[in-house]
Amino acid sequence: MNPAAPVHLLVISGSSRTGSLNLALAREACRIAEVQGATARLLDLRALDLPLYDGDIEAGPGVPAQAGELIAAIAAADAVLLVTPEYNGFPPPLVINAFDWMSRARASGTQPAGLKATAGKPAGLLSASPGPLGGLRSMNYLRQYLQMAFAMIVHPRQFALSRADQAFDATGELKDEKAREAVTGVVVSLLQLGAALAAPRGE
Structure with missing residues (x-):
């Protein structure tokens, strides 16, 4: 896939901690997207430093300006890829x-x-996830959340990387060819959907 006008992909990792497996997978997805001719941006949610949602903050100082950074990043992207860990079976806070x-x-x-x-x-x-399900439960809840609350068009193709603590080599790339093919399939399918739904360039 090498579109005439590159698709812009926003990649968001649900974990930004040092050594995060999902951050490593998000970086791999960025590399794959760029090989496909897209542009990719990896957004660090932790760097936004958003406080825990509180109605009193919203009613007083208002919605933090950092939320606008996330809005601008999503608005500028043709597609968004979320890479999520699993915290007790649910997406991370x-x-x-x-x-x-x-x-x-x-x-x-x-x-x-x-x-x-x-x-x-x-x-x-x-x-x-290091577990055998690879974070599948979290991903399925996140699918429902994004579709119902945010009206996003979530591509049906997805992939959960199990035993992720053993999946990456010293350079941060996936060691298993089948896993790399699965991630590539998700990324390529999303880029194709983003290209199909993007507003015509030049308008």
């Missing part, structure tokens, strides 16, 4: 909190409201 704040943000100047930025936006899902 880092993702849910950021998206909850974004959902409360209203339009400001040229920036759309949070829910406007996500509506109809193609999304893809990957997960990684």
Whole structure:
């Protein structure tokens, strides 16, 4: 896949800790996207430093400005790929909190409201876990969350990387060819969907 106008992919990892398996998988997805001729941006949710959602903060100081950074990044992308760990079978607070704040943000100047930025936006899902399910439960809950609350178009193709603590080599690349092919399949399918749904260039 080498589109004339490169598809812009936003990749979001649900974990930013040192040694994160999902961050490693997100970086691998970025490399794959770029090989396919797309541009890829890896967004660090932890760097946004959003407080825990609190209605009193919203009613007082208001929605933190950092939520606008996430909105702008999603609005600028043709597709969004979320790479999620699993915390007790559910998506991590880092993702849910950021998206909850974004959902409360209203339009400001040229920036759309949070829910406007996500509506109809193609999304893809990957997960990684040391366990045998590879974070599958978290990914399935996140699919429902993004579709129902944010009206995103979540591609049916997804991949859960099990035994992820053994999956990467010293350079951070996937060792198993089948796993790499599965991740590539998700990325390519999402890029194709993003290209098909993107507004015509030049308008």
